[in-house]
Amino acid sequence: MSRKIITLSLVFAMLLVVTFSLTIGAQEVTLKFLHRWTQEPDSTFFEEVVANYEAQNPNINIDMEVVANDPFKEKIKIILGTENAPDVFFTWPGEFTNRFIRAGQVMDITSYMEDGWGDTLIDSVVEPFKYEGKIYGAPYRLDAKVFVYNTKIFEDVGVEEPKNFSEFITVLDKIKNAGYTPIAFGNMFPWAVSHYMGQLNAYSVPYDVYMEDLNPAEGDFAHPGYLMALEKYEELTPYFNENANAIRHDEARVSLFNGEAAMMYLEIIEIPTIEQQAPEEFKNNYDVFVMPPIEGAAGDQTALIGYPEGFVVSANTEHPEEAIAFLKYLTGKEVGRKEAQDLLFVNGVKNVVSEGEIPDSVYNTTQLVLKTERLVNWFDSSLHAEIWSVTGSELQKLTDGVATPEEVLENMREIAEEVRAQF
Amino acid sequence: MYKKNITPYLFIIPALLFILIFVYIPIVENFYFSFYRMNSYAPGKTFLGLDNYIDIFQNEIFYTAIINNTWYAVISLIFQVGLGLILAITLESKLLGKERKFFRTVYFLPSVIAIAAVGLMFYYIYNPNLGLLNAIINLFTESNFNYAWLGKPNTAIFAVIAMSQWQFTGYIMILLIVAIQKIPEELYEVAEIEGATSIQKAIYVTIPQIKEMILVTSVITVIGAFKLFTEIFVTTRGGPYDTTQVLGTFMYKTAFFYDKMGYAAAIAVIIFFITFTTSVIQIRLANRGED
Numbered sequence: 185m186s187r188k189i190i191t192l193s194l195v196f197a198m199l200l201v202v203t204f205s206l207t208i209g210a211q212e213v214t215l216k217f218l219h220r221w222t223q224e225p226d227s228t229f230f231e232e233v234v235a236n237y238e239a240q241n242p243n244i245n246i247d248m249e250v251v252a253n254d255p256f257k258e259k260i261k262i263i264l265g266t267e268n269a270p271d272v273f274f275t276w277p278g279e280f281t282n283r284f285i286r287a288g289q290v291m292d293i294t295s296y297m298e299d300g301w302g303d304t305l306i307d308s309v310v311e312p313f314k315y316e317g318k319i320y321g322a323p324y325r326l327d328a329k330v331f332v333y334n335t336k337i338f339e340d341v342g343v344e345e346p347k348n349f350s351e352f353i354t355v356l357d358k359i360k361n362a363g364y365t366p367i368a369f370g371n372m373f374p375w376a377v378s379h380y381m382g383q384l385n386a387y388s389v390p391y392d393v394y395m396e397d398l399n400p401a402e403g404d405f406a407h408p409g410y411l412m413a414l415e416k417y418e419e420l421t422p423y424f425n426e427n428a429n430a431i432r433h434d435e436a437r438v439s440l441f442n443g444e445a446a447m448m449y450l451e452i453i454e455i456p457t458i459e460q461q462a463p464e465e466f467k468n469n470y471d472v473f474v475m476p477p478i479e480g481a482a483g484d485q486t487a488l489i490g491y492p493e494g495f496v497v498s499a500n501t502e503h504p505e506e507a508i509a510f511l512k513y514l515t516g517k518e519v520g521r522k523e524a525q526d527l528l529f530v531n532g533v534k535n536v537v538s539e540g541e542i543p544d545s546v547y548n549t550t551q552l553v554l555k556t557e558r559l560v561n562w563f564d565s566s567l568h569a570e571i572w573s574v575t576g577s578e579l580q581k582l583t584d585g586v587a588t589p590e591e592v593l594e595n596m597r598e599i600a601e602e603v604r605a606q607f
Numbered sequence: 608m609y610k611k612n613i614t615p616y617l618f619i620i621p622a623l624l625f626i627l628i629f630v631y632i633p634i635v636e637n638f639y640f641s642f643y644r645m646n647s648y649a650p651g652k653t654f655l656g657l658d659n660y661i662d663i664f665q666n667e668i669f670y671t672a673i674i675n676n677t678w679y680a681v682i683s684l685i686f687q688v689g690l691g692l693i694l695a696i697t698l699e700s701k702l703l704g705k706e707r708k709f710f711r712t713v714y715f716l717p718s719v720i721a722i723a724a725v726g727l728m729f730y731y732i733y734n735p736n737l738g739l740l741n742a743i744i745n746l747f748t749e750s751n752f753n754y755a756w757l758g759k760p761n762t763a764i765f766a767v768i769a770m771s772q773w774q775f776t777g778y779i780m781i782l783l784i785v786a787i788q789k790i791p792e793e794l795y796e797v798a799e800i801e802g803a804t805s806i807q808k809a810i811y812v813t814i815p816q817i818k819e820m821i822l823v824t825s826v827i828t829v830i831g832a833f834k835l836f837t838e839i840f841v842t843t844r845g846g847p848y849d850t851t852q853v854l855g856t857f858m859y860k861t862a863f864f865y866d867k868m869g870y871a872a873a874i875a876v877i878i879f880f881i882t883f884t885t886s887v888i889q890i891r892l893a894n895r896g897e898d
Contacts, residue, residue: 258863264648283866287649372758372846427735429847430758570865577848584847586760606644 213506214245218263218270219495220256229526233519237510244506264289264498271501272511276493277312277321278561279398279568285315291497294319296508304517308559309492309532321496322515323532325453325523328490328553329379330472332440332458333447337364341446345473349416352476356423359446366423368445370436371583374576378564379449380420381579383475383489384413386560391484397600398561400568401607405597409482414582414589416478421583429580441466449475452490452549456528459543472549488556491565492532574599634879641873646866659873668849669874672857675764676881679771679853680832686772687828688821691779696809698780699787711784714777722774726841729770733757733842757843760850767842767851779824786820787813822893829889830882854878 217234221227227250234246249270251259256274263269264284275281275290284290297319302310305322313321338344341362346352356366371377385394389409397403425431425439440448441462458467477485495514497507513519520536523529528542530550539547553559564572575596581587641659645652663669694714698707717725732739733756744752756766790813798808814821836855839845845852845860852860854874862871 260648261863261866262647265650284648287646289648373844374846426753427755427758430735430755570867573860573864577846580846580848 211243212245213243213503214247215272215501215503215507215510216268216270217246217248217510218251218256218260218273219248220251220253220274222250222252225526229523233514233522237513241509244510246510260284269498269500271498271503271507272495272514273498274324274493275321275496276562276565277491278566279400280565281313281320281496282315283569285320289499290320291499291501291504291507292318292320293322293497293508293511296512301512304534305515305532306534306554308554308557312491312559312561313494313496321494322511323492323494324515325529325531326490326492326550326553327451327453328474328488328549328556328559329383329449329451330474330549330552331447332450332455332470332472334440334443334445334466334469335471336469337362337443337446345471346476349476349478353419356420360423365425365439365445366447367420367425368436368440368448369424369428369583370431370433371428371580372430372432374580375562375564376433376449377417377579377583378562378572378576379451379489380417380475381413382560382563382566383487384416384478385410385483385563386487386489386558387475387478387483387485388413388416388481389483391487391558394483394560398566400571400600400603402604403568403571403600404604405593405600407482410596411589411593412478412481414592417579418582418589421585424583428583452546452553453529455543455546455549459528459545470545472545472552474552484558486556487558487560488553489560489562490553490556491559491561494532568600568603570603571596571599637872637875637879640869641876643869644867645869647868648866652869655869659867659870660877662870663873663877668852668857671849672852672854675851675853676833676835678764679768679835680829682765682768683771683775683828683832684825687776687779688824690772691776691824692783692814692821694776694780695783695787696813699784699813700805700809702805711781715781716777717774718778718781720774722837723841725770725774726838729766730757730842733766758847760847763843763847764851767838770842771838779828782824783817783820786817790816818893822889826886826889829885833878833882833885854881 219230221230230248230250234248238244238246257280260273260275264287269289275284281290297310302319309323309326310319313319313323333345337359341359341364343355343358346355359366369376389397389407393407393409397405397407425436425445428436436445437448437450437454437457439445441458443466452472458470462470474488495511497504497511501507515531515533517533517536520531520533523531524537524542528546530536530542530546537547541547560566564576567575575592578587578592578595582589582592640652642655642657643652644655644659697703698710698714703710731737735741735753735755735758738756740756741752741754744750754762757763794812794816795808798812803811834855835853836859839851839853839856840859843851845856854877858871858874858878861867861874
């Protein structure tokens with residue numbers, strides 16, 4: 185009798201365990217997550233973010249994969265077409281992402297954004313994630329490009345922040361005559377020059393015209409402003425260090441840090457690097473200004489080059505709800521505050537940090553971005569890959585003085601025409 | 608009886624299947640892809656016929672690449688095979704005693720270093736401001752030379768080629784030494800009795816005896832020159848302004864930057880034909896007069 189009861193209760197207990205674990209098992213969801221930060225402190229940050237999310241959501245299991253910056257660009261293209269495509273992945277908004285949107289690989293998240301989520305984010309920072317009126321991603325960190333300059337050298341030479349482009353040339357001239365390298369520049373990989381061109385194009389070409397030209401199906405770069413932008417860039421080339429095409433961006437940055445160069449065009453996400461790596465001498469004596477506007481040019485003189493980076497959800501994900509929830513968390517306030525503290529980066533959530541919580545240099549440059557109504561994308565990632573490839577080489581020639589602005593523009597228009605024919 | 612006939616095939620089949628799946632089928636598939644416009648992330652592809660090939664032959668970078676590959680092949684034949692042969696004969700001659708082992712190792716050593724590491728090392732050797740090369744030039748000329756070896760179109764490709772010579776001459780030398788060591792000693796003894804000098808022994812005994820190996824190393828070198836990729840990728844990535852592009856990097860660029868997989872496949876087909884025909888020609892030339 186008692187044996188029967190024991191057996192029966194054992195069977196019952198077993199059934200209970202089995203059903204219980206089955207229910208758990210049925211609810212457990214694994215999300216594949218791909219990002220590009222292999223180095224410290226970012227990699228630890230992401231590990232912690234994922235661990236926190238898994239702890240808060242026991243039924244979610246995040247399978248995180250990390251690929252370094254350059255290989256990431258190749259890897260994402262290869263895996264997006266396969267069954268192993270990540271559910272949530274990093275991307276650069278603009279043409280880099282738009283080609284995946286055109287191929288139907290990125291989920292339209294407009295309806296989720298309209299459901300209150302969008303209100304928590306800064307509009308100008310969500311804007312870049314739109315394609316043909318729909319929203320496809322959420323921002324992870326803000327970025328913009330500014331001239332970081334050595335205030336001591338400026339004092340020594342007796343110059344101040346230039347207010348417009350012609351003043352800028354005068355300032356550069358004085359610095360050069362005083363024996364300093366006016367602008368440190370490493371253009372071995374021509375994304376560096378693309379940042380100059382993105383800003384100069386925005387100043388020289390009306391916004392709508394520029395946006396139309398960036399669409400590979402229509403762009404012809406016929407507006408005369410493009411030539412002006414190239415000419416303005418050419419005016420800057422005598423003030424770069426020698427051999428700009430032969431050294432990398434980070435190598436050039438050293439000459440800014442050690443006081444050989446007076447300024448350098450840097451992304452605001454490099455300010456944490458200054459805070460962490462630059463010598464005290466430089467850390468205590470630097471400030472920033474945006475690219476001085478061009479007097480009388482046809483573009484928007486308040487536009488600022490700088491695009492956020494962010495995350496998107498794969499259109500083919502098996503768990504759309506869970507993936508969206510994770511995306512919300514990843515780009516939300518909780519992670520944003522941790523991000524600001526651990527990495528000194530600011531994400532797209534409204535008022536995610538207030539003054540005094542992060543170093544002033546980071547806070548102030550972030551304010552520059554937030555005050556800007558119109559952010560303009562980097563020239564390389566806003567162009568069709570093939571057009572950029574030709575243009576990047578041409579811009580290196582211009583930097584070396586072996587091509588004229590006219591020649592660069594002519595080749596750019598030619599390749600744009602070839603690409604148009606493919607659409 | 609039957610069993611005896613099947614057994615050897617049973618041993619061959621696994622390897623054959625393996626090569627078929629991983630080598631020959633992809634080659635055929637690659638030919639097929641080269642007629643399409645396609646990329647890796649979007650489904651579907653468009654048939655283009657020979658358009659990819661026509662585009663390639665109209666592309667300036669293609670000709671830059673062919674010229675660069677040819678430079679690489681010619682210079683590598685002169686240094687790796689030519690100089691490698693002289694080194695091999697010298698090291699195996701009676702001019703050297705026990706120290707030959709030391710030199711053999713010294714010359715061979717660079718070839719065991721990973722190309723990526725060598726590339727990084729030479730990137731810094733050629734660096735305009737911190738580089739060892741400019742520092743040495745400045746030491747002797749007391750000037751302030753800061754030439755960017757990898758940054759100027761005139762020198763960039765040759766700087767990369769020079770790096771490869773440094774790395775692989777010793778490797779070819781070792782292959783030739785192995786061949787020289789197999790030459791029967793009697794041949795040299797006969798030559799000595801006939802009063803041959805060291806140079807005559809090298810020309811009339813050593814070189815004819817290792818003809819096969821010289822041929823093999825030449826084929827390896829030329830094929831290697833047209834398959835070139837890593838050396839360029841880790842130093843210049845084809846820059847400045849595409850002057851150091853070779854077929855391999857050009858293919859890579861079209862595949863992963865332009866997203867034109869079909870176009871890249873067409874370049875791969877061209878590389879295949881170039882390496883295939885050059886090796887057939889070389890082998891034919893070497894066999895001439897033998898049968």
